Every structure is written in structure tokens, then in C-alpha cells.
Amino acid sequence: MAVVVKECSYVMVHVPDFVRYGSKPIRDIEVSGGHGGDLEKAVYAHVRDFGAAVAYPPNQVFIGNLHPDKLHEIPQPWYEHLVEGASRYGRFGEIMPEIEFYGWMKIADDFDLVWLTPEFVEQVRAALKDTPFLDEKDLKKLGAGVERGKILDKAEKDAALPLYFEGAMVGCVRRD
Known part of the structure; x- marks a missing residue:
């Protein structure tokens, strides 16, 4: 039997709190005062x-x-000429917000490497509740969360990667 791909879609994830982990920002931020x-x-x-x-x-x-040729009609710089009434969903895929991305990361985490605070887990659960690709079984994988003190301890002592949302630490990714 031949395997056939019948459908696919794109996802672009907007994760502004990951900017700090880019190659240059992570080095420069650390030597100039760190977080904050x-x-x-x-x-x-x-x-x-x-x-x-x-x-x-x-x-x-x-x-x-938007058809690629339409870009010729929009003055540059494009960040100053945004598309009115733009949708995050398109026929080829979607643009996903950061909070949903964290939820998908946790749901896909079979090794309990992603820890999120209980408060943030509830925010994530609320953000994902209407997602058509997830069911109750998937949402249960978010768990109850890990207490903030334990997350801070893991980030400070075991070099776990802190996860931020809107500038606040909401979890970590363990390295063990």
C-alpha cells in the first residue's frame, strides 16, 4: 500500500517572548543586565x-x-501598511499566538520536560478550548501545572530554559 499525503497546512507561530533566545540577543542581554x-x-x-x-x-x-502579487500594490515598509481586517486563519494555514503554542508544546511533551505554572495552564486551557484539532483527551495532557517555586528552582539550579509570556516567567523547559 502506498502512503499518500492528502492534505497539509502551514503554521506560523508568533512567539515574541522567544526573541531573547535568538543567537545574538541571548548573548547581548546576558552581558547587559540579564532579564529585566x-x-x-x-x-x-x-x-x-x-x-x-x-x-x-x-x-x-x-x-x-493575500496573493503574492498584491504586495507590489502595498507601499513599503509593510509594517506601516497592515492589512485591514486580517484573519489569523487562511486557506494554507494559520498564524498561532504564543499562548496556544505553549499549549501545543505541553500537549506534545511525552517526557514532562515542559513545566507550566498552574495559573498559566488554566490560561492555556481556556485559549485552546475551542481549537478544532484538540479534544478533551488532548487538553488533559496540559495537566495541573507545577508550582512556581519548583520552576524557579529548576531554572536557577539545573539550567532549565525559562519560558515567558507577556514578560512574566510562566514555566520552563527542563534539560534532563
């Missing part, structure tokens, strides 16, 4: 929000809501 320092604040002052990411014309092309 002036450089980190300056970097995040220039990060666009989810609505701007959705309305950015090339992103609308990526998910199939």
Missing part, C-alpha cells in the same frame, strides 16, 4: 504584537489570504 535589563527592555519595545503580526502583508501571503 535595559537592553532586554529596548529589544522588547520593538517587538510587534500578535495583531500586527497577523496583519503584516507578507504573513497574510504565507497563509493564503
Whole structure:
């Protein structure tokens, strides 16, 4: 029997709190005061929000809501000429917000490497409750969360990667 791919879709994830983990930002932020320092604040002052990411014309092309040739009609820079009424969903895929991405990471985590605080798990659960690709069994994989103190301890002592949402630490990814 031959295997046939019948459908596929794209996903573009808007994860502004991951900017800090880029090759250059992670080095520069660390030497200039770390989390909460002036450089980190300056970097995040220039990060666009989810609505701007959705309305950015090339992103609308990526998910199939805008024909590539339409970009020639939109003045540059495109971040100053956003698409009015843009949708995060398109015929080729979607643009996913950060909170949903964290939920998908946790649901896919079969080794309990992703720890999220109980409060954040509830926010994630609420954000994912209407997702057509997930059922109750999937949402149960979010669990109850891990107490914040344990997450902080893991990040400080065991070099777990802190996870942030809207600037606040909401979890970590363990390295063990």
C-alpha cells in the first residue's frame, strides 16, 4: 500500500517572548543586565504584537489570504501598511499566538520536560478550548501545572530554559 499525503497546512507561530533566545540577543542581554535589563527592555519595545503580526502583508501571503502579487500594490515598509481586517486563519494555514503554542508544546511533551505554572495552564486551557484539532483527551495532557517555586528552582539550579509570556516567567523547559 502506498502512503499518500492528502492534505497539509502551514503554521506560523508568533512567539515574541522567544526573541531573547535568538543567537545574538541571548548573548547581548546576558552581558547587559540579564532579564529585566535595559537592553532586554529596548529589544522588547520593538517587538510587534500578535495583531500586527497577523496583519503584516507578507504573513497574510504565507497563509493564503493575500496573493503574492498584491504586495507590489502595498507601499513599503509593510509594517506601516497592515492589512485591514486580517484573519489569523487562511486557506494554507494559520498564524498561532504564543499562548496556544505553549499549549501545543505541553500537549506534545511525552517526557514532562515542559513545566507550566498552574495559573498559566488554566490560561492555556481556556485559549485552546475551542481549537478544532484538540479534544478533551488532548487538553488533559496540559495537566495541573507545577508550582512556581519548583520552576524557579529548576531554572536557577539545573539550567532549565525559562519560558515567558507577556514578560512574566510562566514555566520552563527542563534539560534532563
